[in-house]
Amino acid sequence: MALSEAPHDVERARALSEALSRRAEHDTSFRAHLTQWQQQAQLLRTGDGDTHNAISGGTQHGPVVQGRDFSGITFNAPPSSDQ
Template sequence: MVLLAALAGGAGGEAGKQAWSGLSALVRRPLHRADGVPAVSSGEAELAALEEAPGPERANALSTALAVRATLDAPFRTGLQQWHDQARVVRTGDGEVTSTISGGTFHAPVVQGRDFSGVSFATAPPPPSSAPTDDTAAPRT
């Protein structure tokens, strides 16, 4: 649901646009369902509403329509799963990290980011300070 709202709002840059376009094409495919199954939304109306005004309620409505359609339409379910696997890699801002460094003196690299794995850093020890500290200051007379 968060992914749908974020993509509808334009998150993810070019990759987000492509993901949204892929979902739109998928939703517009003809509905395949067995006889005797009640009519369900294809998801087109919910998709258009979310595109017009992104928000959590409309994203939830689209998510529900997609889930119901996927339950009744096996080819759609397969396509939706493939779309979701590809769209998951789009960065949408959820889980955003904010880092702030202030004050003090730093003698090592600082790395700021998100979703690091398998990373290690080796840094040299800090250089000796040229300013005297309280312990080494000349005695007062």
């Protein structure tokens, strides 16, 4: 809760990390769940970071998608019936 109140507070983040680490050392079930959560969290993006997109080398004659952290995009698929 304390970290959610100030998510950029490095000291609160460090304290949470240490508390989770200590509990994981003594509780194998907690450690397994924490490891699973960590693996899932690594697949997520936080929105932090830069994206630099460029098209060079001539004129573009077709569709282009540029960006970062896309999800739910399908190429060359028929339109869904709900459109």
